[in-house]
Amino acid sequence: MQPSERAPLGILGGTFDPIHNGHLRLAEEAVTQLGLGRIRLIPAGRPAHRGAPGASAAQRLDMVQLAAAENPRLEVDAAEVLSEAPSYTVPTLERLRAELGDARQLVLLLGADAFAGLPSWHRWTTLFELAHIAVATRPGHTLELAALSPALAEQCRQRESAADALQARPHGCIVRFPITALDISATAIRTLCARRESPRYLLPEGVVDYIAQHGLYLEPEENAF
Numbered sequence: 001m002q003p004s005e006r007a008p009l010g011i012l013g014g015t016f017d018p019i020h021n022g023h024l025r026l027a028e029e030a031v032t033q034l035g036l037g038r039i040r041l042i043p044a045g046r047p048a049h050r051g052a053p054g055a056s057a058a059q060r061l062d063m064v065q066l067a068a069a070e071n072p073r074l075e076v077d078a079a080e081v082l083s084e085a086p087s088y089t090v091p092t093l094e095r096l097r098a099e100l101g102d103a104r105q106l107v108l109l110l111g112a113d114a115f116a117g118l119p120s121w122h123r124w125t126t127l128f129e130l131a132h133i134a135v136a137t138r139p140g141h142t143l144e145l146a147a148l149s150p151a152l153a154e155q156c157r158q159r160e161s162a163a164d165a166l167q168a169r170p171h172g173c174i175v176r177f178p179i180t181a182l183d184i185s186a187t188a189i190r191t192l193c194a195r196r197e198s199p200r201y202l203l204p205e206g207v208v209d210y211i212a213q214h215g216l217y218l219e220p221e222e223n224a225f
């Protein structure tokens with residue numbers, strides 16, 4: 001077994017509509033700052049918390065695979081995309097536990113905005129029995145306990161730890177880590193594409209080419225002719 005297969009596994013879920021350099025830089029800095037071996041990218045099939053994505057699940061998976069092909073630390077998990085069921089994180093983590101065993105450290109990576117929304121997630125307190133949570137402080141989204149729901153702030157008070165705690169046990173800690181501010185969002189990329197402006201340098205070149213080849217995110221009326 002490679003050392004990277006024993007070290008904590010990072011998990012980065014998202015709509016990835018499309019995947020961009022903000023996601024990839026988050027993964028890269030999480031590896032270094034948190035001592036992760038690899039990161040598993042899990043595109044949501046039918047995201048439970050938002051409207052229908054602009055690209056199909058298969059296209060979002062293709063784009064994640066193109067991005068991951070450039071980095072041996074990244075692996076892609078297609079299970080949510082292949083499932084008919086809505087995508088929820090707790091069942092996904094239960095599946096990973098069944099696959100990887102009880103001893104492996106699993107670290108769910110979240111931006112601070114996603115973390116603040118945790119109490120609306122299905123069975124959210126069960127997350128801590130399955131994984132650690134590492135919160136990346138993303139530009140414009142700080143993590144003030146006073147701004148969190150009381151239940152989530154209480155979880156932070158009980159569980160917040162330094163990064164080395166992630167190595168010591170398989171689940172249950174909350175760790176914060178600052179990342180380089182890259183003010184990139186999939187929404188802004190979709191808006192650029194809709195206006196036929198270039199999203200180049202905001203996401204991997206192969207993904208830019210894929211979006212152009214498949215005519216993704218164009219305004220419907222411009223697409224009609």
Ligand code: ATP
Pocket residue numbers: 013014015016017021022023026109110111112113114136138139179182183184185186187188
């Ligand atoms: P959208 O604009 O469509 O809402 P998004 O760019 O926020 O999408 P998601 O797929 O919803 O991307 O995000 C997946 C995860 O990546 C979330 O935890 C989110 O906080 C994090 N994330 C997204 N963009 C960045 C960024 N620029 N820097 C750091 N983390 C990010």
